[in-house]
Amino acid sequence: MPELRFDAVTAGYGGRSVVRDVSLRVCGGEVVGLVGPNGSGKTTLVRVASRALRPRSGRVLVDGVDPYAVPARRAARALAVVPQDVAPVFSFTALEVALMGRSPHRSGWQLGGPEDWARTREAMRTTGVDDLADRPIEELSGGERRRVVLAQALAQDTPVLVLDEPTTHLDLLHVVELLAVVRELAERDGKAVLAIFHDLNLAAATCDRMCVLSNGLVVADGAPEVVLTRDLLAAVYRVDAEVVTNAMTGRPMVALGALPRKAVTPSAAAAAGLPPRRREIPAPER
Amino acid sequence: MIVLVAGLAGAFLLAVGLGTVAVSPWDTTRLVAWKLHLIGHPHVAASTQVILFQLRLPRVLLAMVVGAALAVAGTLFQGLFRNPMADPAIIGVSSGAALGAVVVIVAGGAAALGGLGVSAAAFVGAIVTAFLVYRLARIGPATHVATLLLAGIAIASLISGVISIVMSLSGQEIRSIYFWLLGGVGDRGWSSLEVATPLVAIGIAVAVVLVGDLNLMTMGEERASQLGSEVERFKRISLGAGALLAAAAVSVSGVIGFVGLMTPHIMRLVVGSDHRRLLPASILGGAIFLVLADLAARTVISPEELPVGAVTALLGAPFFLWLLRRQRQVSYA
Numbered sequence: 145m146p147e148l149r150f151d152a153v154t155a156g157y158g159g160r161s162v163v164r165d166v167s168l169r170v171c172g173g174e175v176v177g178l179v180g181p182n183g184s185g186k187t188t189l190v191r192v193a194s195r196a197l198r199p200r201s202g203r204v205l206v207d208g209v210d211p212y213a214v215p216a217r218r219a220a221r222a223l224a225v226v227p228q229d230v231a232p233v234f235s236f237t238a239l240e241v242a243l244m245g246r247s248p249h250r251s252g253w254q255l256g257g258p259e260d261w262a263r264t265r266e267a268m269r270t271t272g273v274d275d276l277a278d279r280p281i282e283e284l285s286g287g288e289r290r291r292v293v294l295a296q297a298l299a300q301d302t303p304v305l306v307l308d309e310p311t312t313h314l315d316l317l318h319v320v321e322l323l324a325v326v327r328e329l330a331e332r333d334g335k336a337v338l339a340i341f342h343d344l345n346l347a348a349a350t351c352d353r354m355c356v357l358s359n360g361l362v363v364a365d366g367a368p369e370v371v372l373t374r375d376l377l378a379a380v381y382r383v384d385a386e387v388v389t390n391a392m393t394g395r396p397m398v399a400l401g402a403l404p405r406k407a408v409t410p411s412a413a414a415a416a417g418l419p420p421r422r423r424e425i426p427a428p429e430r
Numbered sequence: 431m432i433v434l435v436a437g438l439a440g441a442f443l444l445a446v447g448l449g450t451v452a453v454s455p456w457d458t459t460r461l462v463a464w465k466l467h468l469i470g471h472p473h474v475a476a477s478t479q480v481i482l483f484q485l486r487l488p489r490v491l492l493a494m495v496v497g498a499a500l501a502v503a504g505t506l507f508q509g510l511f512r513n514p515m516a517d518p519a520i521i522g523v524s525s526g527a528a529l530g531a532v533v534v535i536v537a538g539g540a541a542a543l544g545g546l547g548v549s550a551a552a553f554v555g556a557i558v559t560a561f562l563v564y565r566l567a568r569i570g571p572a573t574h575v576a577t578l579l580l581a582g583i584a585i586a587s588l589i590s591g592v593i594s595i596v597m598s599l600s601g602q603e604i605r606s607i608y609f610w611l612l613g614g615v616g617d618r619g620w621s622s623l624e625v626a627t628p629l630v631a632i633g634i635a636v637a638v639v640l641v642g643d644l645n646l647m648t649m650g651e652e653r654a655s656q657l658g659s660e661v662e663r664f665k666r667i668s669l670g671a672g673a674l675l676a677a678a679a680v681s682v683s684g685v686i687g688f689v690g691l692m693t694p695h696i697m698r699l700v701v702g703s704d705h706r707r708l709l710p711a712s713i714l715g716g717a718i719f720l721v722l723a724d725l726a727a728r729t730v731i732s733p734e735e736l737p738v739g740a741v742t743a744l745l746g747a748p749f750f751l752w753l754l755r756r757q758r759q760v761s762y763a
Contacts, residue, residue: 194652230649233648244649250642
């Protein structure tokens with residue numbers, strides 16, 4: 145069974161640790177949402193998994209393999225990343241971009257055999273960009289380009305998939321379609337999927353589990369209805385919000401209260417009864 | 431690609447044939463076939479044979495080798511730096527080679543190593559500059575592309591300053607230095623070809639192996655790594671191969687601009703950005719470009735010669751602009 149696993153990972157840049165002692169497990173067939181405020185360490189964790197940032201201590205295992213102990217190609221056959229955007233510096237067609245996802249399986253000149261084309265075409269059909277195949281990537285809309293990048297990652301054909309904010313810049317229909325694809329990849333293909341979300345409602349609607357990062361620590365990890373609470377939103381995001389149940393899906397949903405009259409300064413936060421930043425972090429709920 | 435191969439053959443016959451004394455393509459073909467032991471000795475005038483084998487052939491073949499080398503070096507640097515402005519001249523390799531040559535000319539060592547002193551010094555200068563720029567741009571375990579380019583520009587400016595100082599201090603050598611800086615493939619003889627060809631062949635062979643990584647690198651370093659490219663190793667190897675190609679070219683022909691910058695661009699507009707097509711196209715395109723440019727340089731105001739670098743700029747820039755405009759019209763139609 146595919147698995148992405150962080151064991152007590154501490155990592156950062158220069159002398160600073162951005163994530164500390166993070167342990168997290170994503171199993172095959174499961175979509176786990178990684179949420180938290182800006183700067184909480186979500187992207188750092190993704191970089192650790194994608195062989196871009198070696199952990200200072202602890203280790204990461206992708207499908208049982210330490211990516212830092214094997215060549216880049218071997219690691220890229222185990223884990224695919226969907227970045228927020230790609231901008232090739234020279235003009236490539238959407239099909240050429242998607243085909244590059246096959247690179248971990250083929251050396252440069254062998255790329256483009258029958259299996260590569262079949263997998264690439266299938267990936268492009270899955271993300272709904274097969275009709276854009278011959279269009280230059282720089283002429284596509286932001287939403288179309290994101291789906292081409294997703295197709296590139298799917299063509300990689302890996303047991304583990306990591307998505308960095310998959311729905312930003314997409315309109316509602318494309319958000320719904322893309323998240324449906326993500327769920328299908330976990331349920332039908334048995335992939336282990338970790339996705340960074342900024343929108344808590346989309347995360348709650350999509351994920352089997354949500355993992356909340358705050359200042360580089362995991363402060364909650366569990367089913368959306370367990371993790372999303374008024375207290376957690378106040379402690380981690382410093383906003384006052386009610387968690388209600390979406391009548392159509394039965395999933396939890398964040399309903400923001402009235403907007404504050406001015407920006408939340410530390411003193412205003414104290415006056416409103418919100419805890420100050422970087423003080424106590426609730427004990428992890430596992 | 432077939433069109434490009436045919437174009438190169440055509441450019442070769444044309445360039446070998448034209449000059450103060452014309453050599454027909456038929457005579458050229460027969461004489462070359464004879465030299466390759468394919469046919470018996472043809473009945474061709476002895477003077478024609480001398481012109482072909484002593485003057486035209488080494489010159490045209492050198493133009494092909496240098497053109498291909500500059501174009502491949504440009505392709506490598508543009509792919510490596512993800513920057514359309516990257517070119518052997520911009521990362522300082524050409525300047526380094528020129529400095530090496532200038533120092534040897536001024537020191538009076540031009541006749542050393544059997545007349546190859548200038549070439550050897552240019553080669554040393556180019557390689558040293560490439561690694562110096564690379565070391566300067568290296569911060570921690572990674573090389574940042576922007577830092578590398580800035581370091582290259584700074585080093586190139588510094589070297590240009592040093593060359594100016596050396597030139598102003600020297601007296602009678604100014605003329606030969608001036609001709610070196612202008613660049614050219616004439617009167618180099620077979621020895622230059624023998625020096626450059628093996629080095630260029632090695633550089634191109636390495637580039638051929640790197641095509642997959644070159645494609646992935648267009649997506650950015652981190653994405654290339656996510657797709658299985660060993661990015662740090664790729665950067666070291668491609669920088670070394672690019673420096674080798676540029677050094678080999680500059681060491682035998684001086685500084686010829688424009689070929690390394692423009693050939694990959696023009697070829698990208700023709701065959702697309704996939705390096706599996708772009709690299710072979712650039713090899714052929716660079717060779718054709720420099721052969722024709724050199725042909726123009728020596729025939730337009732014959733018997734005088736123009737600097738070939740001026741011709742490459744005059745030929746290449748309008749063609750490039752035309753292609754760019756045409757591409758735009760297609761894109762936004």
